[in-house]
Amino acid sequence: MLRHKLIALLIVVALLWIGLPIERSQAADPVTITYWHTMSPAETEQLAKLIELFQKANPGIKVEPTVYAYDDFKKALLTAIAGGQAPDAIRMDIVWVPQFAQQGALMQLDSALPDFKKIADSVFPGPLATNLWNGKYWGLPLDTNTQVLLWNQKAFEAAGIKAPPATIQEFAEDACKLTNGTKQYGYALGGTYFWAPAPLFYAMGGKIVDDKLTTATGYVNSKESVVAFQMLVDLYKKGCLSPNLLGGGVGTAQGHATGLYSMIIDGPWMVDIYKKDFPDFKVNFAPIPTGPDGKSSSVVGGEDVVISAATQHPKEALAWAQYLVSEEAQLFMAKVGVMPVLKSLTGSKDLPPYFEVFMKQLETAQARVPHPKWSEMDDALNTAFQKMLKDGKPVQDALDEAAKTIDGLLAAK
Amino acid sequence: MSQANLNVDSRRASASITVKPRLRLSAQQVTPYLFLLPGIILFVTFILWPMLYSLRISFYDWNIVKAERSVYVGLQNYQDALDDPIFQRAASNTLFYVLVTVPGQMIFGTLAALLLNQRFPGRALFRTLYYLPVITSWVIVTLLFEFLFNGQAGLINSILESAGLIREPIRWLADSRLIMIPLTLLGIWKGIGWTAVIVLAGLQSIPMQLYEAAAVDGAGTRQRFTSVTLPLLRPTLVFLVVVLTIGAMNVYISGLLMTRGGDPMNESHFVLTWMDKQTFENFKFGQGAAISYLLTAVVFVVSLVQIRLLQREVDYT
Numbered sequence: 001m002l003r004h005k006l007i008a009l010l011i012v013v014a015l016l017w018i019g020l021p022i023e024r025s026q027a028a029d030p031v032t033i034t035y036w037h038t039m040s041p042a043e044t045e046q047l048a049k050l051i052e053l054f055q056k057a058n059p060g061i062k063v064e065p066t067v068y069a070y071d072d073f074k075k076a077l078l079t080a081i082a083g084g085q086a087p088d089a090i091r092m093d094i095v096w097v098p099q100f101a102q103q104g105a106l107m108q109l110d111s112a113l114p115d116f117k118k119i120a121d122s123v124f125p126g127p128l129a130t131n132l133w134n135g136k137y138w139g140l141p142l143d144t145n146t147q148v149l150l151w152n153q154k155a156f157e158a159a160g161i162k163a164p165p166a167t168i169q170e171f172a173e174d175a176c177k178l179t180n181g182t183k184q185y186g187y188a189l190g191g192t193y194f195w196a197p198a199p200l201f202y203a204m205g206g207k208i209v210d211d212k213l214t215t216a217t218g219y220v221n222s223k224e225s226v227v228a229f230q231m232l233v234d235l236y237k238k239g240c241l242s243p244n245l246l247g248g249g250v251g252t253a254q255g256h257a258t259g260l261y262s263m264i265i266d267g268p269w270m271v272d273i274y275k276k277d278f279p280d281f282k283v284n285f286a287p288i289p290t291g292p293d294g295k296s297s298s299v300v301g302g303e304d305v306v307i308s309a310a311t312q313h314p315k316e317a318l319a320w321a322q323y324l325v326s327e328e329a330q331l332f333m334a335k336v337g338v339m340p341v342l343k344s345l346t347g348s349k350d351l352p353p354y355f356e357v358f359m360k361q362l363e364t365a366q367a368r369v370p371h372p373k374w375s376e377m378d379d380a381l382n383t384a385f386q387k388m389l390k391d392g393k394p395v396q397d398a399l400d401e402a403a404k405t406i407d408g409l410l411a412a413k
Numbered sequence: 414m415s416q417a418n419l420n421v422d423s424r425r426a427s428a429s430i431t432v433k434p435r436l437r438l439s440a441q442q443v444t445p446y447l448f449l450l451p452g453i454i455l456f457v458t459f460i461l462w463p464m465l466y467s468l469r470i471s472f473y474d475w476n477i478v479k480a481e482r483s484v485y486v487g488l489q490n491y492q493d494a495l496d497d498p499i500f501q502r503a504a505s506n507t508l509f510y511v512l513v514t515v516p517g518q519m520i521f522g523t524l525a526a527l528l529l530n531q532r533f534p535g536r537a538l539f540r541t542l543y544y545l546p547v548i549t550s551w552v553i554v555t556l557l558f559e560f561l562f563n564g565q566a567g568l569i570n571s572i573l574e575s576a577g578l579i580r581e582p583i584r585w586l587a588d589s590r591l592i593m594i595p596l597t598l599l600g601i602w603k604g605i606g607w608t609a610v611i612v613l614a615g616l617q618s619i620p621m622q623l624y625e626a627a628a629v630d631g632a633g634t635r636q637r638f639t640s641v642t643l644p645l646l647r648p649t650l651v652f653l654v655v656v657l658t659i660g661a662m663n664v665y666i667s668g669l670l671m672t673r674g675g676d677p678m679n680e681s682h683f684v685l686t687w688m689d690k691q692t693f694e695n696f697k698f699g700q701g702a703a704i705s706y707l708l709t710a711v712v713f714v715v716s717l718v719q720i721r722l723l724q725r726e727v728d729y730t
Contacts, residue, residue: 074693074694075693078477078693078696081477081478082477082478099696103476103477103478103696104476104478104479104482105477105478182565182582191673191676192676242565243564243565243584243587244564244565246584246587247564247584247586247587247592247673247676248559248562248563248564248565248567248584248585248586248587248592249563249564249565249566249584249587250563250565250566260565309478310478372696373695375694375695376695379679382676382678383678383679386676386678387678390587390588
């Protein structure tokens with residue numbers, strides 16, 4: 001009997017303990033907001049210092065950052081959102097914003113932030129546009145980037161070419177001059193996903209859809225778009241474009257530094273990659289060569305900061321997001337290679353010198369289709385490009401097919 | 414507390430309960446369930462409940478943020494999945510993978526087990542070596558195979574080239590058919606060790622007398638293998654076929670990494686990598702759940718058929 005009483009007593013004590021309210025002095029404790037991101041180790045370190053600055057200025061708020069690997073991030077976010085455990089603020093890839101907004105996972109910021117208009121006016125229009133879905137803004141631009149031409153000076157000198165190509169025509173000619181069988185290729189792409197050919201595609205006047213996102217027919221299969229892909233297919237057929245883009249080859253970063261690929265097109269992070277992996281290699285940047293109309297262009301990349309629709313601390317999360325686009329925060333992160341989105345910082349002496357070519361390129365760079373179904377559109381373009389290269393499918397036919405697929409995606413609710 | 418005391422206690426406890434007729438379960442009847450409870454809670458929370466929940470998702474156009482916004486679509490997700498050429502291709506790729514890797518693992522695993530069952534110096538070392546691939550992470554060995562089969566700088570190509578077997582490098586990973594070669598080789602190589610361990614256990618449970626009796630009856634090595642070893646290994650082999658088939662149908666990580674999510678042209682997907690892409694890349698949660706359930710149904714039916722077909726009793730008594 002004693003045993004039973006003992007057990008009963010234990011259970012009562014346990015229940016009491018579980019039910020006991022946890023004491024907290026609500027006024028004094030700061031509100032903790034969670035912030036998830038996918039920054040590099042160097043950027044993450046800098047972010048920790050930035051958070052300290054923010055917390056000093058805002059003693060009522062504590063920011064708790066969590067870093068994820070880019071490839072796991074979408075899954076981690078979806079799991080957290082589905083489980084009602086979404087972080088308060090998130091730094092996410094610009095092409096994900098419409099997709100998460102459509103799910104209803106994000107807070108609409110143009111109505112929630114009183115200063116939204118002022119912020120919108122202070123940032124580059126390209127990055128800002130990536131937050132727009134369904135006529136409303138779901139995030140703030142956080143950092144931006146674009147791709148420019150990287151040219152291997154040694155290879156150029158050996159081939160007797162003095163300067164990087166200024167026009168697409170020169171680019172195509174140089175690519176073949178810089179090719180030597182399978183030992184050296186003039187140009188290499190990282191893959192067939194749209195990000196890779198996008199800079200040349202846009203520079204040559206290519207378009208995927210109309211500005212109102214209603215149709216791809218007449219855009220992705222327009223004359224300009226066809227000519228752009230045709231140029232790449234021709235380079236591939238002549239052996240001036242490395243076959244690595246189809247998969248299972250030497251990566252572009254490594255191949256460029258070792259002289260296998262004389263030209264690649266890539267982003268500002270290459271500086272840090274080469275500093276670490278190929279410290280002796282000198283990186284040379286140049287603008288994307290100009291298309292037939294004499295204009296250069298490229299593709300906008302980067303991240304936006306968004307607020308979870310389910311946040312318990314909207315005020316604090318908004319304050320953090322707003323701080324991230326402040327001049328102080330933008331300059332602070334620029335020190336580790338994060339490109340700012342503020343117009344006022346163009347030409348700033350506090351920015352690393354290699355930013356200049358990227359900032360200049362950003363003036364003409366274009367955003368990919370801001371649509372929740374972008375990943376499927378990307379897939380359609382990827383497939384079209386693969387068919388041109390592997391099956392020898394005529395460029396026009398492949399893009400006609402892609403136009404049809406993308407039209408279907410635009411029409412679907 | 415001593416054993417005797419415990420017994421007295423429990424007797425006293427049950428005695429006191431029988432006095433009160435209101436309680437139907439005696440402490441002794443309840444105890445096993447109490448011990449099972451933690452396991453059952455875990456099973457229900459992390460396996461049964463998610464399974465039923467995803468079954469529900471598969472009938473909806475699911476919204477992950479607000480479940481109440483989801484639209485019921487009946488069997489539409491299943492219909493769409495089956496009609497999708499990418500799914501069909503993924504299913505046939507998976508079937509191919511099963512048909513190649515399951516016999517491959519069985520044959521090489523059994524051979525390895527027969528070798529490792531012999532007495533020879535360094536046997537323990539070899540047993541360890543054969544098991545090494547099994548405990549190595551899928552991610553690491555997949556990357557390793559990617560390096561080996563690299564189209565521009567891979568070891569396999571350079572061996573084939575120096576042996577004069579090929580003139581131009583083969584781009585293994587750029588072709589949806591060729592890429593199945595490294596994928597299936599990886600599957601077989603990684604599974605041999607585990608298969609061998611199971612077969613080895615089966616081999617060691619065969620009584621030596623049977624071999625002696627067979628030898629007395631004049632059976633040679635080959636006959637002893639076909640008349641004694643194989644029939645007595647049958648339960649082990651049935652188990653292996655079923656488990657390896659289920660495992661092969663669930664092929665995922667190697668495909669995800671090596672094909673970069675179904676590249677080229679979504680033609681090199683397995684069922685699960687396509688499920689992953691539809692769910693987490695394209696946000697088609699209902700579609701993803703439906704694909705999972707289609708796979709589950711196939712695994713279930715195939716396993717039943719295999720067990721029925723292969724499990725015949727062997728009686729040597």
